[in-house]
Amino acid sequence: MVGGGQLARMTHEAGIPLGIGFRLLSDTPQDSAAKVVNEVVVGDYRDLDTLRAFARGCDVITFDHEHVPTGHLLTLQEEGLTVRPGPHALVYAQDKGRMRARLTELGVPCPRHRLVADPADVERFATREAGGFPVVLKTVRGGYDGKGVWVVGSAAEAAEPFKAGVPVLAEEKVDxxxxxxxxxxxxxxxxxxxxxxxxxxxxxxxxxxxxxxxxxxxxxxxxxxxxxxxxxxxxxxxxxxxxxxxxxxxxxxxxxxxxxxxxxxxxxxxxxxxxxxxxxxxxxxxxxxxxxxxxxxxxxxxxxxxxxxxxxxxxxxxxxxxxxxxxxxxxxxxxxxxxxxxxxxxxxxxxxxxxxxxxxxxxxxxxxxxxxx
Incomplete structure (x- = not known):
């Protein structure tokens, strides 16, 4: 399992009665799961060589979080390693823009949304597509537990999400x-x-x-x-x-x-x-x-x-x-x-x-x- 947080800790616990051998890739030895899992590799999941070395010998790779680069997971698959969920699926949990586009394509009901380029574009989205302010802005990757999410009431309040230099998704604020x-x-x-x-x-x-x-x-x-x-x-x-x-x-x-x-x-x-x-x-x-x-x-x-x-x-x-x-x-x-x-x-x-x-x-x-x- 990639990621050493509490989700990995509790997944490991569920595997104990089944006698499942569990290997963990953890950021630090102090992470929640690293304190209880026997076989721990400490390393950076963003480094392909570290990820590859960790994955060798595992029957299957799964995740405690969605942040592993998609390209790295595709490489592991190409090298014959089993990744579940696969990168072709996981990308829709990693990238909110791609998630919204795919769900819309499937006819799944979602809030009104689109990618926006700058605060002026946020204002256009709000006034023309979302029924006015406030609207919700999200960085398409990396957000969780309220991080990477802003509720803005005007174009003047919309500058902060763009400072990270990553794409921003605008959504209507659903009542x-x-x-x-x-x-x-x-x-x-x-x-x-x-x-x-x-x-x-x-x-x-x-x-x-x-x-x-x-x-x-x-x-x-x-x-x-x-x-x-x-x-x-x-x-x-x-x-x-x-x-x-x-x-x-x-x-x-x-x-x-x-x-x-x-x-x-x-x-x-x-x-x-x-x-x-x-x-x-x-x-x-x-x-x-x-x-x-x-x-x-x-x-x-x-x-x-x-x-x-x-x-x-x-x-x-x-x-x-x-x-x-x-x-x-x-x-x-x-x-x-x-x-x-x-x-x-x-x-x-x-x-x-x-x-x-x-x-x-x-x-x-x-x-x-x-x-x-």
Whole structure:
């Protein structure tokens, strides 16, 4: 697996019961996954020779993030190495401009959008195509967790995204009711499974809480979202886990916001809340093994991210959280605690949504130090 973050850490964990040998290419020995994986290569994934040397001897290469240069992955494929998802698919998660163009070609509903050249072009897009300001600007590559994304209210506010010297995508600012995510997994021989559609609550551009299944979602819209995600996975030839982030509009439709071709924050609830987690199914898919059951174990599961706060040592908080809620599941990433940084998550499940949600929120806030009772 290329990338040493928490997604690699949890994917490795899912592979342990299956006896899967796991090799990791990590930026540093201090990365989350590097602290637990036995075979770690420390190096720069952007260097082709490093990537090639790491990949030799592996049955399959997969990813913790989408940032590996497309050309490098094409070279690995040409040299006979198995890359899943392949670069022909992964590019649509790497490049937002290409993603929008391909989804539009397939007739997949998306916000109004186009590539823009400069602030004046942003103004033309806003006034002629998007129904006016504000609009959303995104660098086509490299953004995540709100980085590389700007909401601008005028051409004068639109200068910042162009300073990086990379293409910029402009999109209408959708007046959505809420954000959803449809998570699916597809194998090389075409088997695919779909998890329940979830509600994803964002705070300052970062995923805060995920509720599975999305409460109050009309069954026909939930089914449509799952079918859309499965169709995207098939049309783009995705192998592995695909997260399709969606806007639910106020008139009862869904629009595709983003794609991620790897385990995803909106699927963390599956570790404790589904028969087969996203991490286990991602491994099964890239190894071309039969996929596992994606159904939930309980009527409601809530995942809440634990963000870093003012207390670098969260371990003492376990005493309170575990005593208060013996069913609580805590997943910490062994990352240095910094304000606002994702350092772990908690999951809760049960019959009553209000109670399940309160338990998750209380634990996440207590671990962070926001509350002390």
């Amino acid at each position: 959505f009711a809420r954000e959803l995510a449809a998570n699916v997994v597809r194998s090389p021989h075409g088997q695919a499974v779909a998890y329940p559609v979830v509600e994803s609550v964002q705070v300052a551009g970062v995923c805060d809480t995920v509720i599975a299944p999305a409460p109050g979602l009309a069954p026909e819209l939930a089914l449509a979202a799952q079918e859309l995600a499965l169709r995207v996975a098939k049309e783009l030839d995705v192998v592995g886990h695909l997260a399709v982030e969606l806007f639910e509009t106020r008139d009862g439709r869904v629009l595709v916001n983003e794609l991620a071709m790897r385990p995803h924050n909106s699927g963390h609830w599956t570790q404790d809340g589904a028969v087969t987690s996203q991490f286990a199914n991602h491994l099964r898919a890239v190894l071309d093994l039969p996929l596992g059951d994606p159904r939930p174990r309980a009527p409601w599961t809530v995942m809440a991210n634990v963000l870093g706060g003012d207390f670098p040592d969260m371990y003492p908080a376990y005493l309170h959280c575990m005593a208060r809620d013996p069913q609580l599941k805590i997943h910490m990433y062994a990352k240095d605690v910094k304000p606002g940084r994702k350092v772990g998550h908690v999951t809760t499940y049960g019959e009553d949504l209000a109670e399940v949600r309160e338990r998750a929120r209380h634990a996440a806030d207590y671990l962070r130090g926001v509350i002390d009772e």
